[in-house]
Amino acid sequence: MVYLYAEHVIEDYETWETHHEANAETRAAHGSLGTQVFRKQADPTTLIVIQEIEDDRLEEALAYFESAEFQAVLDDAGVVDVPESGLLDRVHEQDV
Numbered sequence: 001m002v003y004l005y006a007e008h009v010i011e012d013y014e015t016w017e018t019h020h021e022a023n024a025e026t027r028a029a030h031g032s033l034g035t036q037v038f039r040k041q042a043d044p045t046t047l048i049v050i051q052e053i054e055d056d057r058l059e060e061a062l063a064y065f066e067s068a069e070f071q072a073v074l075d076d077a078g079v080v081d082v083p084e085s086g087l088l089d090r091v092h093e094q095d096v
Contacts, residue, residue, distance in 0.1 A: 001033070001052055001053065001054070001055060001090065002053050002055055002058055002087055002088070002089060003050050003051065003052055003053065003087065003088040003089070003090065004050070004051040004053055004061065004062070004065065004085065004086075004087055004088075005048060005049065005050045005051075005084075005085060005086060005087075005088055006048075006049050006051075006065075006082050006084070006085035007046060007047070007048055007049075007082060007083050007084045007085065008046070008047045008048075008049055008074075008079045008081075008082055009045055009046050009079065009080050009081040009082075009083065010045055010046075010047060010077070010078050010079055010080065011045070011078035011080060012078055013039070013044065013045075013047075015077060015078045016047070016077045016078055016079065018077075019073055019076055019077030019078075020035070020037070020049075020077060023073050026064075026073075027051065027061075027064070030057070030060050030061050030063075030064035030065075031053050031054045031057030031058065031060050031061035031064075032051045032052065032053060032061060033052040033053065033054060034051075034052050035049060035050065035051050035052070036049075036050045036052075037049050037050075038050075050088070051065075058087075
């Protein structure tokens with residue numbers, strides 16, 4: 001698995017969440033296995049979104065996330081900026 005992270009600066013969480021949930025099947029159709037979303041405590045208008053992507057579908061997922069179609073979803077969801085994004089590899093996981 002590979003993970004794509006993106007920082008989203010948003011106008012309103014409820015609006016963002018509605019559009020994010022509505023887009024789940026489309027993301028899955030392009031290789032996403034699921035999403036985790038974190039909100040900064042000091043700034044509730046900033047989210048960190050982490051997509052789990054199938055290794056063999058990474059190029060397809062990246063093409064979708066860079067597409068005009070996905071940009072329209074972000075615009076409709078009230079995303080005003082994506083200041084940082086990139087790829088992550090999981091190198092450690094530990095249960096308590």
